Amino acid sequence: MSDKATLTEKLVEAPADYEELKSAIAGRYASLSRQLQSIARFALENPNDIALETVATIAKRAGVQPSSMVRFAQTMGYDGFTTMQQVFRSRLMAGAVSYRDRIRSMAKDRGEGPESLLDDFVDEGMASLQALRDSIDRPTIAAAADRLVAAEEVFLLAQRRAFPVAFYLAYALGRLEKRYRLLDGTGGLMHQQAAQARPSDTILAISFTPYSQDVIDIARERSEAGVPIVGITDSPLSPLAMAASVSFEVPDQGDQPFRSLVAPLCLAQTLMVTVGQKMAERENNRGDSP
Amino acid sequence: MSDKATLTEKLVEAPADYEELKSAIAGRYASLSRQLQSIARFALENPNDIALETVATIAKRAGVQPSSMVRFAQTMGYDGFTTMQQVFRSRLMAGAVSYRDRIRSMAKDRGEGPESLLDDFVDEGMASLQALRDSIDRPTIAAAADRLVAAEEVFLLAQRRAFPVAFYLAYALGRLEKRYRLLDGTGGLMHQQAAQARPSDTILAISFTPYSQDVIDIARERSEAGVPIVGITDSPLSPLAMAASVSFEVPDQGDQPFRSLVAPLCLAQTLMVTVGQKMAERENNRGDSP
């Protein structure tokens, strides 16, 4: 008779807090049935719903039957849905407390050191985004996007710290089906690669202090050869800004150990979506009046 | 007879959010009966209890009868306790979700809705930073940093959209004078490169939906070979999280055209600075007691 553990199997002990539950779900995910997997995903993505709503409501929202929710809870080792819900509720309470603390410390007028580095960098990132919003000229974005759309090919040029931005741009341009070349300098061929850029192309160059000599040299040289340059840099006085026909100056926050790329990447994202829109428009016009 | 509105008086309209309710209670406090006053005090002091517990439980904790709780809710203009409880529940959620809305309304306070895409993406970036702050477990950062410091070499593994993060990490590790290898897959040698990772090393892998098959395969394989894996991904259910010994789940905001890297990069920055600190500590200790 003891083998009749088919239903309400409590082979597993029930996780007592949310962190445990999360890893328990992750660990057993693969062995769950398809529907139970979808419930698992829903639970991890909407923990607040699980905490506050009733089984019927949650089930509807997740597109399953209430009984399946109960089954899920039992599979995870709880004796019913209600028991599992407690875990989600305590998570909510713990979060609310720390949230309040955060408000309190913010209200303390920053006279207080944050509790962890993460808070520092989140604050810093938010500040640099605000600065970006305030300093970037909207028409410049449109102008740069126009240049990129008009270009036959887009050459992406960046080194060191700025390189991730160029790579992100390459990824985006690829998805937009825009021709591009990422000048990565493999095999020391960067100058040769760059030399292929013609006036019908556009170079999108990114560089921050300390400016990469290669990037600056290439930008200057190609600019003189008549190739339009769109620059993303950190000061209107940077040599890149000088060489560029259109340039963005992303304010650079202070002297952190490793400067953040948050602002430049946000700008890059905006630029790419703008390019995408303009390409679509152009496509439409071409279709309308051929 | 119409004057028999003595009970269930709905003379007052029910406050719709917690702030309103709070001031409504404060305003009418003096005119409440003694017991209702004590309930009012309890409610404002233990809003979490009101949100999550049952009437019976709350009543016992507050030292009154359940019916008194109902009467209190009705006095405040709700048609029952349950209705009032909703307000307390949404307060609890407000702390956890919808930073979007909060930021939007902050922007609205400044007078204006978003005029350009840039404003949209700045908002979005800030929201994802907030979500990052709330969802990342601080001890996990320390654990991951310890692993990285202890590693003989750090192998960086990422593809496509996640690659900029790996590159940024490479840049930072280089500056920290920590040995690393960036698995860039040049010449299709990624698997071979990765195969060199030994248990004394650590692989730092980054992958977001849609997960790169190569990254997942390598992480799984090396994990089985005993190499510690630190993962940065977007869900506890991602195959990368499963294979990793320590993993971060960076909440992924909705369905933007090109997903932002703001949050992962902020996390990467935090992780690198933490590693730097721990390396310095270690160095000091070694100097102190040789």
Place this chain on the structure above:
DNA sequence: ACTATGCTGAAAAGAATATTCTATCTAGTC
């Protein structure tokens, strides 16, 4: 192709909960 096993969905049973009702109590007033 067939059987066995496990999963899913609908609905009914069962448990818990909120709300209402009435008798009782308290405080203020004549």
Place this chain on the structure above:
DNA sequence: GACTAGATAGAATATTCTTTTCAGCATAGT
């Protein structure tokens, strides 16, 4: 000191929610 209006406690009721059950269905293995 009795009376009245309002508030309270406790039990009864009605409602809502969770859980179980069972039949049908899909899946995988023989």
